[in-house]
Amino acid sequence: MPSLQTVISCLSDYDPTALPVAHANRIIGEVVEPVRGIEQVPIRSALDRVLAEDIISPIDVPSHDNSAMDGYAFASSALQSAAGHVELEIAGTAFAGGGASSQPGAGKAVRIMTGAVMPEGCDTVVPQEFVEASADGSRIRFAADTVRAGDNRRLRGEDLARGQAALSAGRIIQPADLGLLASLGFAEVRVRRRLRVAFFSTGDELRSIGEPLDAGCVYDSNRYTLHGMLRRLNVELIDMGVVRDDPAALEAAFRSACENADAVITSGGVSVGEADYTKQIMASLGDVTFWKIAMRPGRPMAFGRIASGGRDALLFGLPGNPVAVMVTFYHFVRAALHRQMGASVPPLPLMRVRSAQAIRKKPGRTEYQRGILAPGQGGDWEVRITGQQGSGVLRSMSEANCFIVLAHEQDSVRAGDMVDVMLFDGLV
Known part of the structure; x- marks a missing residue:
């Protein structure tokens, strides 16, 4: 795989102190490669797993021409000779399964x-x-313009032809896919092995739930939001707790995470003014770069690959502020982990709606405002911000149901302007 520095060297306008969101995602996308392990699992265990190979239909679906509804089957030539109405004699009955x-x-x-x-x-x-049936049920009569030739007939192979790809490699298997696999006679399916992700928080001020809060200390919330976001990706989780700002403890944590996981996610320790231990140890263990991304919230971030004990892992060093952790995860880490899982997942869709209020914005950075999307007075969808947008106000994420995405070159928004929103439904 290409080294991080090789990828970066190909960008003529690369500036780690003001890196656009698109540039960061491009670099990450070129460095990340899918895991190679493959498992064969029963289809009941395949939900949310990543398909490792195309599923080719071994049969025609349906296997024969069949009726799409209850009724009467006949040759369409009877319609051509009809004068307003068609009258036919009943010659028998055909049941499903026969x-x-x-x-x-x-x-x-x-x-x-x-x-x-x-x-x-x-x-x-x-x-x-x-249809009108005779009293004894031996004949039927119906208007000739009721149906056209070929109506209400499902053709052999109409859904899937033998040899056709039913599902493509890289698909995250959904409930309907389980039914499709069963309809083709598959009892098992080959999937990518589950990704292993280790995560921990750094900082002497952090306390885990249940510990007393000393002066100047706060409860660690980031591991819990990371836990929830990672669970949605169906990865194996390695929660390593809180690691204090101590060189030996940090190095031991990074090495253990690297030796047991495919990806390592940390929160805290990458901002200007924070203890340098975290950044120094990240850099000493591999090919890591430190960015100030042109975005709000979530400006500081580390990315790269670290190695220890003959193993290596992707590294994502996220900011320490709770909202910044969530924003950087959704807009960088999520797509990278999908790629590492071998999953083919399209970019998160945007919806264009009207802003219910003015929003201040400076060109030169991408902003992710927390918003509430709801029908306006006229019935059209409109969005408003949740209030304070500080990167430490986690309540704003809990109240929101979408991101208001303000593009890199975009200026301030006036009330009534159209803006892009990214729905949380299906994301968080």
């Missing part, structure tokens, strides 16, 4: 159930609700 019945012949139809194999010579089904 084989094809014989050709009913001219002027005849077959009573057919949903999913039943189309009788030989029949290509059209008239729904039963459009």
